[in-house]
Amino acid sequence: MPPRLLQRIVENSIGAVKPSVLFEKGFHLCGDGLDAFGKEFDLSRCRKIKCVAIGKSAESMANEVERKLGGRVTGIIATPIQKHFDLKRFLFFKTGHPFPDKVSTDAAREIYSLVSSCGREDLLIFLISGGGSAAAFLPVNGVSLSEVNKTLKILLDSGVPIDKINLLRRHLSLLGGGKLAALSPESEKISLIISDVVGDDLPSIASGPTVEDLTTPSDAYHFLRESGLTNKVPKSIAKTLIELSRKVSKINLKRDFIRIIASNLDALNAAERAGVEEGYNTLVTTRFLDLNTESTADLLVSIARSIEFDGRQVPALMLLGGETTVKVTGTGKGGRNQQLVLETLRRLAELTAKGIFLGRTTFFSFGTDGKDGNSSSAGAYVSAEVLKNVKGGLEEIKLHISRNDSHSFFKKYGGLIMTGPTDTNVMDIMGIIVE
Secondary structure (H helix, E strand, O other), X not given: OOXXXXXXXXXHHHHOOOHHHHHHHHEEEEOOEEXXXXXXXXXXXOOOEXXXXXXXXXXHHHHHHXXXXXXXXXXXXXXXXXXXXXXXXXXEEEOOOOOOOHHHHHHHHHHXXXXXXXXXXXXXXXXXXXXXXXXXXXXXXXXXHHHHHHHHHHHHHOOOOHHHHHHHHHHOEOOOOOOOHHHXXXXXXXXXXXXXXXXXXXXXXXXXXXXXXXXXXXXXXXXXXXXXOOXXXXXXXXXXXXXXXXXXXXXXXXXXXXXXXXXXXXXXXXXXXXXXXXXXXXXXXXXXXXXXXXXXXXXXXXXXXXXXXXXXXXXXXXXXXXXXXXXXXXXXXXXXXXXXXXXXXXXXXXXXXXXXXXXXXXXXXXXOOOOOOOOOOOEEEEEHHHHHHOOOHHHHHHHHHHOOOHHHHHHHHOOEEOOOOOOOOOOEEEEEEEO
């Protein structure tokens, strides 16, 4: 069983950013007056209210909108999450992730048609969350879906930072970078967004379908060239980006209300409160973590050593938010959170071999969406005590790391964090607990 504090951290951080909690606080209807997270709308002046929900939180967010607006609203849901609500007024698409599939393009076409049909007297509500890039995707002219997916896989397997992957996806999509909202220039629009990117960069969240993008196709092409990936991806990708660069035009979005309703900061704040209430000296060190798993493991172990050997801050809880990257070299099961925790255990094993034993620290990392990579767990936790049970010692740990098979390791030795689907996604929570 996870330590009591870790259980509270997982429950509190995820609970704070669930759509049911967010909309109960911020989305209210009184007669014809709609208060949408601080913005007032007079629904008596609307001919139709249409809603487009995209991403991992799409169905849960749409459920809250239908619950509040009832028969006033109709719309479309595109999500990689299995259907679990009975919504009467929404067309539902179960799509691919992290790579868009045929259902993703079918959903995107329906969304394209719906938004294009809206006029000045209509209100458009966009519900955007992480995973939206793949959930509703139409490739730009000149590239195929398979060519886009091949490119994305190369980028992901190469450990390319997520902001660069988002840059490519935006400019290879007919909906990204504000192009979706631009299909209905006269409609009044609301974009309610759950952020899953470091720094809450709006164009990067679900490829920014309803927000202005200051980057260009030329930026995407130059990234490919400068990173040495131009010759690795399909030839059509670079060619199309060059052609798009010649005819790019600025998108101006008018009458739009855009609000981030939840982010990693909200989850971190809830986790911090749990630590304080349990009597731990608690500190959030960053919510902008954007490193590979190896560097992050070095950082976590370094912090733990300082706290254990100093001793004055104990009991201590150190929290970090953000997202790590993994260079995939194997075909095992797991994700960046489990890989990070296993990398951390490797460093503990190396320290132990030198006579340095961190016996009071628990390390953890989990994704707030409840799914880590290609596994069913949200993440993992570990302490030096686990080393006593690892039959193959350091070499067994290294083997699982090289195979990207962290899930099998933790399934064998314990330490998996299981939450199931959470209906939300605000990146990852990492940290150390020192008793």
